[in-house]
Amino acid sequence: MKKKVCALLVMALGVVGCASEITRYPVELTRARQPEDKILVASQTVPVHPDSGYERSIRIGTEFVDAGGIAQGSILKPINAVFTVEGAHMHEAYLVVNDGRLVGFYLPVERSFSPLAMSIALPLEEKGVPK
Secondary structure, eight states, X not given: OHHHHHHHHHHHHXXXXXXXXXXXXXXXXXXXXXXXXXXXEESSOEEEOXXXXXXXXXXXXXXXXXXXEETTEEEEEESSSOOEEESSSEEEOEEEEETTEEEEEEETTTTEEEEEEXXXXXXXXXXXXXX
8 A cells, every 4th residue: 555655656756857849830931031241249138037937048149040920020130149938848049039028938830939928128239339
């Protein structure tokens, strides 16, 4: 009987300990990638709290290029860093920005959009041109 109780306890802890999958929706590119002659730079570190609970930061000095667009906004691909979001799995992520606010992430491998519950102001400057 003790073995059954221990086995059930271990299984219950295993289920509780599993991370949930991140929310994501399939999307199609609505705008092609722009030439890489314009580089945007994060002008301050911005903490990001995805719904999965795994906090990330966009660090000051992170550089981005335009990687296209989806209905939710412009896709910015980091070029001097790798950005990921994590749930049950880790996903490479590009930023999706609309009107200067981070609204979610484009997952290039899955061709999906993962929204943030609340958008975040994202201060960007054009490289070499302070705003």
